[in-house]
Amino acid sequence: MAEVQDDTIRGTALGSAPVPLSVLDLATVGSGRTARQALGTTVELARLAERRGYHRFWVAEHHSMPGIASSSPAVVLAHLAAHTDRIRLGSGGVMLPNHAPLVIAEQFGTLEALAPRRVDLGLGRAPGTDGATAAALRRTERLHEGADEFPQQLAELTRFLDDDFPDGHPYARIHAVPGPVQGRVPGGVQRADRPSVWLLGSSGFSARLAGALGLPFSFAHHFSAANTVPALQLYRDSFRPSEVLDRPYAKIGVQAFAADDAKEARRQVLSGALAMLRLRRGRPGLVPTPEEAEAYAYVPAERDFVDEWLGNVVHGTPDDVRDGLDALVKRTGADELMITANAHDPGARLRSYGLIADAYGLPGA
Numbered sequence: 001m002a003e004v005q006d007d008t009i010r011g012t013a014l015g016s017a018p019v020p021l022s023v024l025d026l027a028t029v030g031s032g033r034t035a036r037q038a039l040g041t042t043v044e045l046a047r048l049a050e051r052r053g054y055h056r057f058w059v060a061e062h063h064s065m066p067g068i069a070s071s072s073p074a075v076v077l078a079h080l081a082a083h084t085d086r087i088r089l090g091s092g093g094v095m096l097p098n099h100a101p102l103v104i105a106e107q108f109g110t111l112e113a114l115a116p117r118r119v120d121l122g123l124g125r126a127p128g129t130d131g132a133t134a135a136a137l138r139r140t141e142r143l144h145e146g147a148d149e150f151p152q153q154l155a156e157l158t159r160f161l162d163d164d165f166p167d168g169h170p171y172a173r174i175h176a177v178p179g180p181v182q183g184r185v186p187g188g189v190q191r192a193d194r195p196s197v198w199l200l201g202s203s204g205f206s207a208r209l210a211g212a213l214g215l216p217f218s219f220a221h222h223f224s225a226a227n228t229v230p231a232l233q234l235y236r237d238s239f240r241p242s243e244v245l246d247r248p249y250a251k252i253g254v255q256a257f258a259a260d261d262a263k264e265a266r267r268q269v270l271s272g273a274l275a276m277l278r279l280r281r282g283r284p285g286l287v288p289t290p291e292e293a294e295a296y297a298y299v300p301a302e303r304d305f306v307d308e309w310l311g312n313v314v315h316g317t318p319d320d321v322r323d324g325l326d327a328l329v330k331r332t333g334a335d336e337l338m339i340t341a342n343a344h345d346p347g348a349r350l351r352s353y354g355l356i357a358d359a360y361g362l363p364g365a
Contacts, residue, residue, distance in 0.1 A: 022088075066284060082114075089120070199215050201217065214241055256315065287343070
């Protein structure tokens with residue numbers, strides 16, 4: 001196995017933050033805006049995150065969703081690598097059943113060559129979309145079978161990343177390039193570094209698997225808050241030391257949004273809540289403006305959904321958000337927080353991350 005240093009996984013808490021802070025971005029496309037503009041904001045946000053001391057910056061694979069422009073994480077990450085210097089870049093995540101493991105090994109091997117020792121490969125087993133779109137991606141109707149085969153797909157991907165299929169294996173003579181093979185052939189000088197592999201989850205399956213394999217684990221608290229504590233406990237109970245980690249490392253995604261006053265923060269996050277409501281109703285679209293979200297005629301069931309959704313979004317003044325994030329770390333024991341902010345206004349989103357950094361006294365103000 002190519003060695004993945006523990007220090008490429010564990011971050012350092014800066015300022016008064018209780019744990020390292022990171023960013024998850026969806027390249028949000030708001031009403032009246034283009035994908036080009038959304039991806040431009042993603043670059044701005046990555047550069048801000050690097051300047052302000054956030055530890056890593058991840059983008060997520062979603063499909064057939066007009067309001068999300070990050071359907072191709074490897075492409076977006078390559079662009080971000082060209083516009084940043086130090087911050088870790090990764091996928092949160094790549095939905096492995098949608099892809100051949102060799103393709104992902106090649107894509108992320110290329111990213112590793114472009115940004116050495118800065119690349120995280122976060123992997124999920126969900127489709128990142130609806131069933132019909134997943135079938136179009138995978139060219140099969142056997143969607144559950146794909147998820148059930150995730151451990152085998154993960155093992156195959158890891159073999160490609162490490163270039164260590166055993167003799168006699170059908171893939172023993174196949175190499176993911178860029179990759180370790182380039183350091184082994186005559187004249188080769190390439191180091192055997194590879195992306196750090198993370199497992200992502202919103203339930204117990206990946207928590208248990210990550211623990212058994214001794215891998216870092218990222219839990220989707222931002223849309224599965226009720227399962228956070230049980231999943232993290234399962235991960236810790238299942239953990240076995242590995243060449244990657246000697247002890248568990250659990251990160252959680254959390255929706256957080258700061259503004260100069262609490263009313264404005266709620267106004268901004270309401271647009272993301274309406275976007276999620278429409279997605280859950282099978283009508284995904286662009287992220288609406290705050291004005292549209294405020295004027296929307298919510299029926300009681302929709303109001304209940306929105307109120308419940310906003311109850312899991314840490315929002316308010318910078319001090320409110322800091323206190324909420326501190327309480328979340330204390331309640332869950334998370335080793336790192338990955339903050340995501342789904343709102344229409346790109347300027348407000350950028351300002352939110354800056355205000356959160358200010359609240360914790362992070363560098364680069």
